[in-house]
Amino acid sequence: MNKKVLVVDDDPDVRLFNVTVVEENGFIPIEASNGEEGLKLLKEEKPDLVILDVLMPRQSGIRLYRELKTDKSLKNIHVILLSGIAKKTFLRSQKALTEFGGESVPEPEIYLEKPVEPEELSAAINQYIG
Amino acid sequence: MDIRKILFVTKFEELWFDAVESLLDLRQASLDHVVFLNVIEREKVALRRGKGYQKTEEVRLREMANIRFINWAESLFERGFEVGAYIVVGSLAKQVVIAVEKEEIDLIVVGHEKKGRIEQLYKSSDILEIIRRSRKPVLVYKYTPENTIAVKKPFERPLLATCFSATSQNAIGYLKRMQPVIKKVTIVHVADPKALKETSAMDVQKTRKKIRRKLDDLCDLLIAEGIDATPGIYVGSPSKEIVTAAKESNATMIIAGTSSNSSIKEKLVGSTSSFLAEKTLFPTLLIPPAT
Numbered sequence: 001m002n003k004k005v006l007v008v009d010d011d012p013d014v015r016l017f018n019v020t021v022v023e024e025n026g027f028i029p030i031e032a033s034n035g036e037e038g039l040k041l042l043k044e045e046k047p048d049l050v051i052l053d054v055l056m057p058r059q060s061g062i063r064l065y066r067e068l069k070t071d072k073s074l075k076n077i078h079v080i081l082l083s084g085i086a087k088k089t090f091l092r093s094q095k096a097l098t099e100f101g102g103e104s105v106p107e108p109e110i111y112l113e114k115p116v117e118p119e120e121l122s123a124a125i126n127q128y129i130g
Numbered sequence: 131m132d133i134r135k136i137l138f139v140t141k142f143e144e145l146w147f148d149a150v151e152s153l154l155d156l157r158q159a160s161l162d163h164v165v166f167l168n169v170i171e172r173e174k175v176a177l178r179r180g181k182g183y184q185k186t187e188e189v190r191l192r193e194m195a196n197i198r199f200i201n202w203a204e205s206l207f208e209r210g211f212e213v214g215a216y217i218v219v220g221s222l223a224k225q226v227v228i229a230v231e232k233e234e235i236d237l238i239v240v241g242h243e244k245k246g247r248i249e250q251l252y253k254s255s256d257i258l259e260i261i262r263r264s265r266k267p268v269l270v271y272k273y274t275p276e277n278t279i280a281v282k283k284p285f286e287r288p289l290l291a292t293c294f295s296a297t298s299q300n301a302i303g304y305l306k307r308m309q310p311v312i313k314k315v316t317i318v319h320v321a322d323p324k325a326l327k328e329t330s331a332m333d334v335q336k337t338r339k340k341i342r343r344k345l346d347d348l349c350d351l352l353i354a355e356g357i358d359a360t361p362g363i364y365v366g367s368p369s370k371e372i373v374t375a376a377k378e379s380n381a382t383m384i385i386a387g388t389s390s391n392s393s394i395k396e397k398l399v400g401s402t403s404s405f406l407a408e409k410t411l412f413p414t415l416l417i418p419p420a421t
Contacts, residue, residue, distance in 0.1 A: 034214075055203050057165070057214045057233065062207060084196070089204040096210030 003129045004045060006030045008038035008061065009053040009082070014114070018051050018082070021121045027129065035059025039067055042074055048129045051121075054083035054090060062093050069105040078128040080110045082121070087111040131303045135163040137235040139226055139260075142168070142195070147202050149271050152282055153239065154209070158310035159285075163212040165233050166202060167226065168195040170219045192217050223259035230266055238268045242408060258404050261388055261416050267304065269383075270407045270414045284413045285311045289381035291318050291372045291402070294344055297387025301417045302348060305385070306355045314358040316379040317348050320371040321363060338363060369405040376412050385415045 005027045007018040015031055022029040030045055032038035036058040042050065050068070054061035061083065068074045081090065091107065098104045110124050133156055138149075150164065175188040195217045203213040214233065218225050226238060242257055261268050269284075285308055292298035305315055319341050345361030352359040362379065364371035376384050388403045406414045 054207075055200065055213060055215055057216060060207070060212055060214060063212055084200045085204055085207065089207050093207035093210060096208065100210050 002026065002028045003049070004028045004030055004047040005125065005129070006032065006038065006041055006045065006047040006050045008032045008035065008050060008056070008064065010034055010056040011053070014053070014082075017118075018121065021118050022051075022125065024118075025122055025125055025130070027125070033057075035061060035064035038064050042068060042077065046074075047077060049078045049080065049125060051080045051082055051125075054081065054085040062090060062097075065108065066094070066097065066102065066105055070103045079108055080112065080121075080124050080128075081108045082112045082114060082116065084114045086113065131236075131300075131307050132160045133236045133304075133307065134160050135165065135233060135235050136161065136237045136239055137165050137167055137226065137229055137233065139167045139169070139222070139238065139240045141241070142198060147205070149239065149241065150202065150206075152284055153269075154206075154211075155283055155285060155311045156308070157211075159308045161211075163214070164206055165229065165235065166199050166213070166215040167229050168199070168215075168217045169222045169225045170195075170217070172219060172221065175219060188219060222256045223263055226260050227263050230264065235266055238264060238266055239271065240268060241271045255408065257407055261403065261407060261418075265418055267415055267417045268407075270416065272411050272413065283311070284383045286313050286382045287316070287380060288312065288383045288385050288415070289316045289318060289372070289376045289379055289412075290348075291320070291368070291375075291384060291386045291406075292345075292348065293319065293368075293387070295387060295419075297417055297419045298348070300420050301385055301387060302351050304415075304417060305352060305357065309355050309357050312357050314360065315349075315352055316360050316362055316375065316381060317345050317352075318362040318364060318372065318375040318379075319345055320368040320375075321365045323365055368402045369409070372402070372406065373410050373412070376410075381412065383413045383415060384410065385417065388416045388418050 005022045007015055007022065007029055009015045009018065010033050019029040019031060030041055030047060032041050034056045052061045052064060061081065065079060068077060094105055112120065112124060136153060170188065170191045174191065175184045199215040203215060206213045216229055230238060240257055240260060257270055290301055321341060341363055342361060349359035349361050362375055364375055372384060384406055386403055386406055403416050407416060
């Protein structure tokens, strides 16, 4: 059975790009336009991989990543962060949230800064589920 | 009534990041989430004779806004805030209302763009339109060409202008929730000179005493929450006297209720809240009637 990849990004153009790369690699894409929708689909669809943006309406990728990595049933799902927000900011924000009393979460395995080339994203996807 | 999530509406030219920074103290009162909204006016990308819809221009404006929002978001994310952003094409008031509903916003923050008298007479101001259409409080930041620095701690010494209506009670509710960031509140009522046209000095004093007692009752509600509150009575034109009171009490912000006056009525008879939003230099928090 083909593996599923959840693409979470509020920008429809970026979603289309990511979905196309996912399909080109023979996987099944699922789309969400914000963190809240993404979390709902994560629970329903249990994808094999998530390609996650950071700055989004409703719920950011920072909070979604925390929810994912602190949920027993979801924490083993691989995540590729793909954002215009710097990796340094992502790490600092997770640190700040942990200091405010949240659970500590692991660093993301792959953090790509937008824009990415299709080959770069393909390689990252295949590193996990290829 | 907690202010957990704010919508920060910006055109960049008049509402800068220092205004966002000045609101971050509200974290002590429960602020956790900042949503940015930039509305690209339709006239900038469409409705140009012979040119059709200018997609390239839209992309350019979106990316310019996006770069700015990424910088702002990084600064807030690093301090543990949750951040979201919308960049949309459309009419400002409508897009604000849509974002407020989508995001379940508690407070709208807008910058005031000064317009000429004639323009204001014929074209309804965006800010007033937002105030009229919003069911959420609206904080209006003011900028003059010489002064583009926002008040550092707008919630530190607010002045609440009250007419003892249900909306004023609503405002008291908001102030209670902001206790951690407030140092002192001045509660002011501006009496109508006609109400003081009594035949004897004693009758006038009785009216004053009655108003003072009502103000004391409101102050007591805040004092019970650990907020220092002082009453003040002024007589005359509400708009003018509220500004005088704000200056005299060294207020950092004016808080007032909004009425449900229609746009036309407001244009004809004037309104204290629209005056405060548009004409004064104080940041103004306008609280709509309870629904």
